Amino acid sequence: MNDTTQRPPFPDRLSIDPRSPYHIAAIFEHDVGIKLNDKERFDVEEYCISEGWVKVPAGKALDRKGNPLLIKVKGKVEPFYR
Template structure:
């Protein structure tokens, strides 16, 4: 495995961008210079992250998310 995290990563196992090896290794996200620990999905090339909106759920029981645009810097924790 390389030392750079994937360009796009999602925590949802149904997503095509879900990479269990990268998630198990531990990926941190710095968004606009601030550490974020509530990121559900990110994309470096498009410059956005998806975060949960409070405790709201959709009709399937998944957390409601919003997309925020800005500078995304993923890194491995170890």
């Protein structure tokens, strides 16, 4: 396995969308997990630690560009490496 010293630290805000200014490709080279209110979530698209929210898809609904519609869920956000 990789040593924890080789893993980049988590930023305050991170997105999985490569078009987003909050996307950092070096972090996604490792397996990343997100806990919201001490429960692991597997559908997180974006998070912000300082504001305490994650964005998750709202069912199967899509916007006009074909991207999933996202809803903001608030709580205690904890990113971690698996």
